[in-house]
Amino acid sequence: NAGVTQTPKFRILKIGQSMTLQCAQDMNHNYMYWYRQDPGMGLKLIYYSVGAGITDKGEVPNGYNVSRSTTEDFPLRLELAAPSQTSVYFCAIGDTEAFFGQGTRLTVV
Amino acid sequence: AQSVSQHNHHVILSEAASLELGCNYSYGGTVNLFWYVQYPGQHLQLLLKYFSGDPLVKGIKGFEAEFIKSKFSFNLRKPSVQWSDTAEYFCAVIPYNNNDMRFGAGTRLTVKP
Numbered sequence: 001n002a003g004v005t006q007t008p009k010f011r012i013l014k015i016g017q018s019m020t021l022q023c024a025q026d027m028n029h030n031y032m033y034w035y036r037q038d039p040g041m042g043l044k045l046i047y048y049s050v051g052a053g054i055t056d057k058g059e060v061p062n063g064y065n066v067s068r069s070t071t072e073d074f075p076l077r078l079e080l081a082a083p084s085q086t087s088v089y090f091c092a093i094g095d096t097e098a099f100f101g102q103g104t105r106l107t108v109v
Numbered sequence: 110a111q112s113v114s115q116h117n118h119h120v121i122l123s124e125a126a127s128l129e130l131g132c133n134y135s136y137g138g139t140v141n142l143f144w145y146v147q148y149p150g151q152h153l154q155l156l157l158k159y160f161s162g163d164p165l166v167k168g169i170k171g172f173e174a175e176f177i178k179s180k181f182s183f184n185l186r187k188p189s190v191q192w193s194d195t196a197e198y199f200c201a202v203i204p205y206n207n208n209d210m211r212f213g214a215g216t217r218l219t220v221k222p
Contacts, residue, residue, distance in 0.1 A: 099155075
């Protein structure tokens with residue numbers, strides 16, 4: 001999906017490890033979002049940002065942290081990975097509608 | 110916070126059948142409404158959106174949705190589905206005064222050829 005780049009595409013973590021999911025955009029949108037998608041649960045909002053230097057919690061922020069030092073980047077940090085964080089993570093951007101990245105499939109074992 | 114309910118978890122239809130997927134939201138103020146589609150193994154793509162004006166919104170691939178404010182609903186319709194419409198469909202809501210975008214749990218549509 002042009003404009004939103006997520007890395008990595010896949011990752012396996014051991015319990016207690018940490019990692020950062022990267023999200024970068026080249027469309028100059030103010031709003032950026034992180035969602036997790038679990039089967040039958042739809043998408044749950046983890047964190048969002050309305051601009052550089054501003055972040056807000058969504059529905060399910062526990063166990064995650066974000067930062068927004070630039071308009072382009074919105075990394076999602078997992079400090080102590082837990083099996084409950086096994087999911088597909090989507091970054092989205094957009095000021096009036098959301099454009100989604102390709103997703104990161106994370107497995108915590 | 111607002112919430113979004115999609116009534117059907119899994120819908121199975123034959124090709125050429127008509128489709129209607131339900132979506133209700135709980136938020137008293139003005140909202141922007143969306144339907145997204147996710148084909149197997151892919152990311153979400155926008156089907157259509159409603160911000161204001163005509164409550165009957167037409168989107169891509171022959172889909173349309175009707176906003177009924179009194180019922181807090183935004184149901185998705187298509188007169189005649191195709192096998193290629195097999196996907197998961199998500200309704201989403203953004204309140205007008207913030208950007209906390211919430212999604213429904215999704216409806217999986219299977220179209221039999």
